[in-house]
Amino acid sequence: MQNEKKVREPLFHIAKRPAIAWHKAWGIRALSILAALIFAGIVAMALTGENPLAIYATMIKGCFSSERRIWMLLQTLVMLLCVSLAVTPAFKMHFWNIGAEGQVLIGGLATAACMIYFGDKLPPWLLIIVMVICSMAAGAIWALIPAIFKAKFNTNETLFTLMMNYVGIQLVSYFVIVWENPKGSGHVGVINQVSQAGWLPTIGNQKYMLSVIVVLALTVFMYIYLKYSKHGYELTVVGESENTARYIGVNVNKVIIRTMLLSGAICGIAGLLLVGGTDHTISTTTAGGRGFTAIMVSWLAKFNPLYMIATSFLLAFFERGASEISTIFHLDQAFSDIISGIILFFIIGSEFFINYQIKFTKPAKEVK
Amino acid sequence: MSKPYALELKGITKVFGSIVANKDVDMSVKRGEILAILGENGSGKTTLMNMVSGIYFPDEGKIFVDGKEVVIRSPKDAFDYKIGMIHQHFKLVDVFTATENIVLGINDGEKFNIKEAQKKVKEITDRYGFQIDLNKKIYEMSVSEKQTVEIIKVLYRGADILILDEPTAVLTPQETQKLFVVLRNMRADNKTVVIITHKLHEVLAISDRVSIMRKGKYIDTVITAEATEQSLTEAMVGEKVSLNIERKEPENLQERLVIKDLSVTAHDGKQLLKDVCFTAYGGEILGIAGISGSGQKELLESVAGLQRADKGASIIYFDPEGNEVQLVGKTPKAIRNLGIALSFVPEDRLGMGLVGNMDIIDNMMLRSYKKGKTEFLDRKQPRALAEEIIESLEVVTPSATTPVRRLSGGNVQKVLVGREISLNPRVLMVAYPVRGLDINSSYMIYNLISKQKDQGVSIIFVGEDLDVLIELCDRIMVINSGEITGIVDGKSAKKEELGLLMTKSTHEIEGDEEVAEDAK
Structure with missing residues (x-):
């Protein structure tokens, strides 16, 4: 005789939630951030021996303790937001554009080229118009190439846009050598330092004010574009289901190309603001990884431009706070990456609990 | 006590949201027996067996294998109890050979030896009389x-x-x-076979006993030898439900669509439609019957401008004034721009007809968002339409801003059909409009369609329930492997006749093909 096998009921199973009230959803998100902070604090204590509260306090201080720091935080925030706005329409269309990094760089490259070659030839107002046009066109072209291949040959846009990043970086490093100043330094140096030709105007004596205004305007534009325009509606339908798009007579290829042109052009604007507005130089790190961080900002905000202000604040806060703790506590920059990694993991993980619920098995009923 | 059952289910219940898929189902099958589970579409047969094979976990009830209670939480658990299920949709790796697919994923701790495996597989095929080339790649297979x-x-x-x-x-x-033949060999080898089906003649041909399900409930188990087609039908459909669909005599028939020599060839060279010719009239319902996947989808999509037709095809649309327009080669947009009101309720409701993640209002807008000269959307009319449809068709939804994927199947379909009818179509094509719907929703859809017919719309109705087709449609066209095998009058049509047309000529077609291949 075989032994009686004990019947094991699964303890719980996972079921899809039918619908969730918005305050419940936000409650889950808030709880996840709290849990993340506690967990990250424990990790911080275990790894460094520092008081986690002191670390958090330093991060906050690093972001808000002076007017300059607040402006720095704002600048980090809006530049990240700008690139995030750029990738959002593509992502909403389920076109996985991970080439924003390259598109920003090329936009910046075009800006720098205009400044260098036309700096003393064109009147300042015309020069700036030319810079705007060139940077947007350059970013748009960089996005257009993978879009055309996607539309015509259904190539994989993820790989294609990724590769375009490398091409962009190589192009920039080539021109860095061409434009080297002083020769042999390996840097472009500040372009038009004396004449300041092509430097975007500062508003109210604040170096970063222009970026803030431009990006806020872009945010409003993108929100309206996605939610209330016919273009935005079409690209959403294409993203959700190409079959539905074809069924209602949308020209899918046209929408893909149009949307990527927009996406690339906004990346170009980001390049313009970085090179013409704040850096006044260019290097291969001008885009600074924003093209990739932006993906996270956009996803976390569920492609809603208004929520993206909050998510880019979160990431900008970590970036600024991290550089502060690395100086104060002499911790490696990597340490702040660990903390932001932990927190992002929790936030993304919380989406699971918003979409699904865990059902514990009821005590088994007696079977007659 | 006699030998325990190989597999026994007691009081199985499974609920999906508000839908009770299985309610208190009992079932048992012995070794060396073939049990048929008979029931109409949506009666819960597959759900029940999915619980045995570990895809779902029952909410209530117990499963016994060889008299011992078991808990099956995953397909792996099922395999541990030697239960295997062959699903409708195959899960095979296309570029691997038959043998590679068969041994794929087995971890028996031994070194992998394809030759040994092949030998073992060969034994199985010989024992049960399978006819297959084990070295053939899946993508080359029928x-x-x-x-x-x-x-x-x-x-x-x-x-x-x-x-x-x-x-x-x-x-x-x-x-x-x-x-x-193979299944009978398995039975002789003392295996247990459970076959899910809704085809009566097959039940009678193969099974030893039949368990009948109706709407998620277990009805009865009978010994096949003592059953007749008549008795099984009665058990399956329950008390004779007269459909009582009001079918008026078609009036003022007008030629609306004349289709000639419509052929569609897939990329892989497979002929999906072959020389289809027919005429659809305004003021009548033309039913299309056929085994699913016989070309119904391609036919409707060709008319809608979604499917490229082969050269030489012709789809002429006649407007009420008698002007004709060639639809072949036109995109859906071009058709719409010509002012042709062509409504289409596709089979894939959430994958084509609607966008699941969008709310009802935005889904209403799918057909109308282009209206207006500005670049901005006008949600006023879609909102009004959404609210009107929710009220008139009794759509159960928290609000008009609920994403349609959150609605139940019947309500999703009401939204889709409601929208398509709101376009005041001249031609209305519907594919499996009541699949998965309860009786009340189904009747609402039938009535909506009948009303459209009274208004002179030409309706093409692709269905699977022959009873419905016979009661609803004025003419029924039968499609079989991409070819039209007959058009019969709805009033005089007999199920047997349709069934024959749906399957009959396959023999002849196959014969022809073999001849053609030999000729090469």
């Missing part, structure tokens, strides 16, 4: 061969309780016969 691979795969894993979900749905009659 559906029937793929199914054979799936069955061998399950046997190779040592299953002695086999569950087959609608195995004959995709097979020709000859292939079905071959399958039945």
Whole structure:
């Protein structure tokens, strides 16, 4: 005789939630951030021996303790937001554009080229118009190439846009050598330092004010574009289901190309603001990884431009706070990456609990 | 006590949201027996067997294997109890050979040896009389061969309780016969076979006993030898439900669509439609009957401008004034711009007709968002339409801003059909409009369609329930492997006649093809 096998009921199973009230959803998100902070604090204590509260306090201080720091935080925030706005329409269309990094760089490259070659030839107002046009066109072209291949040959846009990043970086490093100043330094140096030709105007004596205004305007534009325009509606339908798009007579290829042109052009604007507005130089790190961080900002905000202000604040806060703790506590920059990694993991993980619920098995009923 | 059942289910209940898929179902099957589970579409047969094979977990009830209670939480658990299921949709790696697919994923701790495996597989095929080339790649195989691979795969894993979900749905009659031979060999080998089906003649041909399900409930189990087609039908459909669909005599018939020589060839060279010719009239319902996947989808999509037709095809649309327009080669947009009101309720509701993640208002807008000169959307009219449809068709939804994927199947369909009818179509094409719907929703859809007919709309109705087709449609066209095998009058049509047309000529077509291939 075989032994009686004990019947094991699964303890719980996972079921899809039918619908969730918005305050419940936000409650889950808030709880996840709290849990993340506690967990990250424990990790911080275990790894460094520092008081986690002191670390958090330093991060906050690093972001808000002076007017300059607040402006720095704002600048980090809006530049990240700008690139995030750029990738959002593509992502909403389920076109996985991970080439924003390259598109920003090329936009910046075009800006720098205009400044260098036309700096003393064109009147300042015309020069700036030319810079705007060139940077947007350059970013748009960089996005257009993978879009055309996607539309015509259904190539994989993820790989294609990724590769375009490398091409962009190589192009920039080539021109860095061409434009080297002083020769042999390996840097472009500040372009038009004396004449300041092509430097975007500062508003109210604040170096970063222009970026803030431009990006806020872009945010409003993108929100309206996605939610209330016919273009935005079409690209959403294409993203959700190409079959539905074809069924209602949308020209899918046209929408893909149009949307990527927009996406690339906004990346170009980001390049313009970085090179013409704040850096006044260019290097291969001008885009600074924003093209990739932006993906996270956009996803976390569920492609809603208004929520993206909050998510880019979160990431900008970590970036600024991290550089502060690395100086104060002499911790490696990597340490702040660990903390932001932990927190992002929790936030993304919380989406699971918003979409699904865990059902514990009821005590088994007696079977007659 | 006699020998315990190989598999026994007691009081199984499974609920999906508000839908009770299985309610208190009992069932049992012995060793060396073929049990058929009979029921109409949506009666819960597959759900029940999915719980046995570990896809779902029952909310209530117990499962016994050889008299011992078991808990099956995953397909792996099911295999541990030697239960294997062959699903309707095959899960095979296209670029691998039959043998590679069969041994794929087995971890027996031994070094992998394809030759040994091949020998073992060969033993199985010989024992049960499978006819298959084990070195053939999956992508080169016919559906029937793929199914054979799936069955061998399950046997190779040592299953002695086999569950087959609608195995004959995709097979020709000859292939079905071959399958039945194999199943009988398995029975002789003391295996347990459970076959899910809704085809009566197959039940009678193959099974020892039949368990009948109706709307998620277990009805009865009878010994096949004592059953007749009549008695099984009665048990399956329950008390004779007269559909009582009001069918008026068609009035003022007008030629609306004249289709000639419509052929569609897929990329892989497969002929999906072959020389289809027919005329659809305004003021009548033209039913299309056929085994699913016989070209119904391609036919409707060709008319809608979504499917490229082969050269020489012609689809002429006649407007009420008698002007004609050629639809072949036109995109859906071009058709719409010509002012042709063509409504289409596709089979894939959430994948084509609607966008699941959008709310009802935005889904209303799918057809109308282009209206207006500005670049901005006007949500006022869609909102009004959404609210009107919710009220008039009794759509159960928290609000008009609820994403449609959150609605139940019937309500999703009401939203879709409501929108398509709101376009005041001249031609209305509907594919399987009541699939998965309860009786009340189904009747609402039938009535909506009938009303459209009274208004002079030309309706093309692709259905699977022959009773409905016979009661609703004025003419029924039968499609079989991409060819029209007959058009019969709805009032005088008999189920048997339709059934024959749906399957009959496959023999002839096959014969022709073989001849053609020989000629090469």
